[in-house]
Amino acid sequence: GKVLVFLDSHCEVNEMWLQPLLTPIGEDRRTVVCPVIDIISADTLTYSSSPVVRGGFNWGLHFKWDLVPLAELEGPEGATAPIKSPTMAGGLFAMDREYFNELGQYDSGMDIWGGENLEISFRIWMCGGRLLIIPCSRVGHIFRKRRPYGSPGGQDTMAHNSLRLAHVW
DSSP, rough: OEEEEEEEEEEEEOTTHHHHHHHHHOOOOTTTEEEEEEOOOTTTTEEEOOEEEEEETTTTTEEEEEEEEEHHHSSSGGGGGGOOOSBBOHHHHHEEHHHHHHHTOOOHHHHSSSSHHHHHHHHHTTTTTTEEEEEEEEEEEOSSSSSSOOGGOOOOOOHHHHHHHHHHH
């Protein structure tokens, strides 16, 4: 298809989740969009709504969620307006296929898991794109209690990936 949609395997979509994601991409093919990520309990599979947040990061280059200031949510379009986000979680987003290829896809120098979401977020912003959270699109996600992957040779892939991110950017 013209648009690639990335969703972790441990997600559940809501009704009418896709259409709001496609609209901004149709308006500007260099727009990368993310739904609001709701929480599905890993223990009970109970679904609960998340506040509207956007991606951020700390000085250790670890992803974090930041609340969106009320002033932004109370703009002319109200709480349904797309929200600019510095970074994305990584496992739930949509983007134009050609733009993904132009950006170089995922960085092949990253190992297994961790940091790839920040790297591609930085690349989007530095290469003329924009990253938006779309409040009208909501997808549930099971947040694991621990990292489910082992590392080759016991290496700390998160540290490796964070160092690569810092060196590349």
